[in-house]
Amino acid sequence: MADEDLGLDNLFAQARQKRTALPDDLAVRIQTDAETIRLSRLAPAPRPKPSIWARLVSTVGGWQGLGGLVAASAAGVWIGFSAPTFLPDPANLLTSQETTFFVADLGFDSSFLENTE
Amino acid sequence: MEDLTSHPQDVRGADCFASTLSDDALLRQFADGEAGAARVLTDRLGPRCYSVAMRMLGNRTEAEDVTQDAMMRLWQIAPDWVSGQAKVSTWLYRVTLNLCVDIRRKKTPDRLSDVPEPEDDKASVVDRMQDEARKDALQSALAELPERQRQAVVLRHIEELPNPEIAGIMGVSVEAVESLTARGKRSLTVILTGRREELGYDNGG
Structure with a gap:
């Protein structure tokens, strides 16, 4: 067994001596992989796609714009419910049956119409 | 360590x-x-x-x-x-x-594609095969070992790692590593001894 072990140990020793260095092209490939990963980590992360809500806010001019929009809408609702006295009632304006108008209001010389009578 | x-x-x-x-x-x-x-x-x-x-x-x-x-x-x-x-x-x-x-x-299982194409120099084919086989006797013998034995033998006797590290790598106990390397070496000895004649060691080669 000792002789057999000796032969095997010799083969192991030869195998250890024959341990090859990393082939140059393989070393380059490994380095390229490392560099690709390193640079991808250094680069800023891609921005996530904005949500529909974020895009809507952006369209109306950001949060300030949205605030103005909300304030204007609230004022509109308030005016609708409790209009100041000097404003005409919008409901009456819409449903008014009064269709009388004066030609003179059209803003041009209508005297020739008077001559025909 | x-x-x-x-x-x-x-x-x-x-x-x-x-x-x-x-x-x-x-x-x-x-x-x-x-x-x-x-x-x-x-x-x-x-x-x-x-x-x-x-x-x-x-x-x-x-x-x-x-x-x-x-x-x-x-x-x-x-x-x-x-x-x-x-x-x-x-x-x-x-x-x-x-x-x-x-x-x-x-x-x-079909490894035919891995076999290199034969060359024209027919006279030296056997010699060259024997030479290659001798050079790589260990490699071809290792290939016959069960996977775990081959891993343990390579890590212990070629990479020269200590048994506790091999145990960590293979996810087994140190005793299991010792057993695997011992069995692996015994199998290698048997395989290599059986090949001595076919490799031409007895012909002064």
């Missing part, structure tokens, strides 16, 4: 300082964006990875692919690496062995 991380094989100029760092520290540096760390790690760990893959697979192209793949996984895991939990080399050996097992499982 011998510190296997202290034998960089190829260190160049600016990497001298990095070469004194542990694998752990280098991996952390790489995760922090230090380019030189990858170079030192490649020089230090790449050859071991490649050597094991060559012995496990006996095929240069496959060994190169496994080495590149294992190193790629190292670069990828760098930011998540927990220092002190395991040795980087232990982790890398384990990944390499697993990749080798995957490749061997994927291989079809």
Whole structure:
């Protein structure tokens, strides 16, 4: 067994001596992989796609714009419910049956119409 | 335990300082964006990875692919690496062995495509085959061992790793490693003895 072990140990020793260095092209490939990963980590992360809500806010001019929009809408609702006295009632304006108008209001010389009578 | 991380094989100029760092520290540096760390790690760990893959697979192209793949996984895991939990080399050996097992499982039983084309120099074919076989007697004998025995023998007797580290790599006890290497060596001896005659050792070769 000792002789057999000796032969095997010799083969192991030869195998250890024959341990090859990393082939140059393989070393380059490994380095390229490392560099690709390193640079991808250094680069800023891609921005996530904005949500529909974020895009809507952006369209109306950001949060300030949205605030103005909300304030204007609230004022509109308030005016609708409790209009100041000097404003005409919008409901009456819409449903008014009064269709009388004066030609003179059209803003041009209508005297020739008077001559025909 | 011998510190296997202290034998960089190829260190160049600016990497001298990095070469004194542990694998752990280098991996952390790489995760922090230090380019030189990858170079030192490649020089230090790449050859071991490649050597094991060559012995496990006996095929240069496959060994190169496994080495590149294992190193790629190292670069990828760098930011998540927990220092002190395991040795980087232990982790890398384990990944390499697993990749080798995957490749061997994927291989079809038909290995005809791996056989090189015969050359015209017919007179020396037998001599050359015997010579190649002698040179690679160990490799061909290793190929006949069961997977786990081959892993244990390669790590113990070619990579010269201590048994506790082999146990960590293979996920078994130290006793199991001792048993695997002992059985592996016995099997190798039997295989090699049986081949002596067919390899022409008795003809003064």
